[in-house]
Amino acid sequence: MRNYLKYAVVLVLAVALLALGGMSCSSGGGGGATPTPSAAPYKIGAIFALTGFNSTLGDTEPLAAKMLVDQINANGGINGHHLELTIYDNESDTVKAATLADKLIQDGVLAIIGPTSTGDSNAAKVETAKAEVPLVSCASGSNIVEPAGNNTWTFNTPQLDFVAIERIYTYLQEGNITKVALLTDTAGFGKAGLAQLKREDLLTKYGITIVDAETYGTYDVDMQNQLNNIGKTDAQAVICWGTNPGPAIIARDMKTLKMNIPLICSHGIAFRDFIDIAGTAANGVVFPAGKLPVVDELPATDPQKDFLEKFRADFDSQYGSGRANTFAGHAYDAISMVVQALENMPEGLSTAEARAFIRDYIENDIKDFVGTGGVFNMSPQNHNGLPRTPKEAMILVKIDNMKWTWLQD
Amino acid sequence: MLVRLKRYWSYLAIAAVIAFFILIPFDWFLGRYTTLMIFIGIYTIVTVGLCLLMGYTGQVSLGQAAFFGMGAYVSAILSKTYGVNPWGAMIVAAVMTGAFAYIIGYPIFRLKGNYLAMATLGLGLIMWILFKELSQFTGGPDGMSGIPFLAIGGFIFDTSFRRYFLVWAFCLAVLLISQNIIGSRIGRALRAIHGSEAAAESIGINVTQFKVKILVLSAVLASLAGSLLVFNMNFVNPQTFDFMSSVKLVVMAVIGGLASIWGAVFGAGVTRLLSEELLVRFVGWDIVIYGLILVLIMIFMPDGLFVKLKEIFERLRLRYRQRGTEP
């Protein structure tokens, strides 16, 4: 027994050295009652999927956040306080989203923006709600923020999945399409979408019947078998709900199988890679979105046109032409809200008080807030804030000649 | 005088180690690493089971996450969906997982070498797919949240401070019991099997029975760890139990040293520390560094990091002794 003790000491010392030596020294506990000194930086946390299958959505998000933070810091910060943005990569891993949220909370952040996807957001919000830290998610699953009463510390900036679905159903109804087949991702976003797609009230309202509901795995590379199954039915259109790369593969498979019915996707495909991967099969695909992809086609009278053009110009000039997309926009909206809350925050609040203030502000004082996704009006019952009437909330994009075009209906 | 110092040194060492561990969760000490330490404790429990299985019976398991996940999900489902007391759920989960290991043990151990590895891998994958697909029970790929905390009477293990001591109490118990097993008759039988199965059979040891027993033990330990995991995070998700997780568990066991029980703490600690703390700072490059470190440790310290440190310590101690006897 004695031998083991000595080895245990070595073990413990080694681990301790690793732990203490390898860490960067950052002060701050988990929300004590000590007031923060006035010139101390405002810490904001961010969790995005910078690697993994959602990285195509996530890679512009930190850029948008950094863009705003850098701008503010260049102008002296907020009321003399520098903004300190800590960005963590959850690697498209749902569990990591939760552990990273916990880490950021331990580091003393006042709010967290992100994560990129629905599954990750629902995991992270467990930690942020426990610790009473506001979370502004960049994912669109309605189960993240609804019902608002159960998600008092959680908000999100993209249009909600059922709003996008209603937009699609409106389009189908007007095109006299009544029978649809579903092909949805089994995880996170796709699963949440499926629950909304199957809602009896929506199906009745728009006169839609689901003749076949197939699923695919996030990592699947061949959906021909599921499409074969769909081909056996009398479906008039296929609705695909997922992000990357599933929908692109589905578009190609449909072309291979010479399926002539239209393919309609979610707003989760609003990035260039979809077109690059699907190739010519992308032509004809329709999806709902915010206005950014087709900002050039908007009339001069559109209330969002100027804001979107400026956002795109700023983003592209800093990061390269053609890089601005709706996902960057969601992150930009999220951090803008936190920034506005901080601008109105009184001095001398403790970490816990500051977090509560930001939450209260976003819930009650984000009104007529112009963002990339639309005009936000948050309330205690609505933690998303975007309009819910389909045609007001989202436009339709059709991919034509390998480009996004505005499908006006 | 020197003799007395030596004895005090041992007691001091015990005291220092215990004090260190007890003080960790305090804010003024290393409080911000409480969550990390909780995870290290949980993973140590799984690793101990894996060390026993791989180190002492020589059977490789590429699917240990299956047992880890079973414990987690059964506890989660029983306590959240059916309102069973978490302690009860933990026990039921352990029994179920152990029984499952017992049932598959005999057919699995008919396979040898790479076929066995394949079977364990397949098992791990099948369980992972079930966790993802049986959504009515498991919540599907998004998992389940709202899992309760463990509690004794009115004392709820909700703060990370309390959970830390809960987990490490379990961990210590597991370590001591396993140490006992190794020192006992069972341990000797295990070493005999590891040395040569044929020889062990010839002296009357029922090799397959032993292997199955150790499999069951490792499964029960993994299940306990899984239960502790969900009662700690209030949340469960199938991604925690995928193939890479089983790989990481094997890595923890090997870094610690397969033949070493206390090394499991080290293996779990180093691996967790690497992936959660150090490498989070190096966005993107973290997995490159992780892979490199893995390769280097296995090449230069194939018996595990812990054993290597012991060697270094021994060499230093001998040198100290030699100097001590010089006039």
Next chain:
Amino acid sequence: MSSAQFVQYLISGITSGSVYALVGLGFTIIYAVTKIINFAQGEFVMLGGLLSFTLIHSAGLPAVPALILSIIIAAAIGAVMYLLAIRPAQKASVVSLIIITIGAAIFIRGIVGQELTKSFVRPPSFSGEESISFLGAHIDPQALWIIGTMVMVTIILHLFLTYTMVGKALKACAINPVASSLVGINPRTMALLAFVLASAVGGIGGVVLAPFTPMSYQSGVMLGLKGFVAAAIGGFRSPVAAVFGGLLLGIVESFAVAANWGPFTSAYKDAIALVVLLLILLVRSGKLAEEERAG
């Protein structure tokens, strides 16, 4: 189902099966010669795919040189992996070697993600995107390339192993390394050759697969697993058996989706394939045990 749909499912299964077969071939070659299971095998397929995309897209190389170069680079990386990671660990245990290959896989994956791209990519198809009709089914022409390449590689490999000196030396080393070294075959050189061959075969697989299915730096994991299953079905000994294993796996998966039986939705296809595999293994282990007792 109609005969056209049957053919569709079958072709789909043979296509994915061919990819699994190519990965399985790599596993088998390395295992036969060195007794090591190379968990980085899937990464070589990934390398083939991503390198070919990068060379065509970013370096602007024409298609054919890009493909050949990708395969050569993949083989070179295989050689380097053997020399730097495997050879220095000669005396390590089986488990340690497995972990080394896993570490190497993670390392390669990470470097590709950092240096090349993290997105999904798809190089242009070899012969256009119009599908071909065959017995009522529609086939992507790239699928035919995949199947054809797999057949070619298998044949060439078989000829190589049976009729060339080097190939026979490789085979001898697989059968009995001690005896082979006695007749002058250097097992270390053979091991290097095995790694180069396996990674080249993997690279070839990646090069034909990438235009068919988008790949990312993480595609190697699942491909490696499926290839491992294929090799396991084949007994890890003969390349032809690995091919058979891969095709079997692909076809079983495909028809598991077609069956859509009860609660087992298409998502269960991987699990069904694995269960089938485990049953095969158990049955075979029973037969092996009988042979041992009889012999």
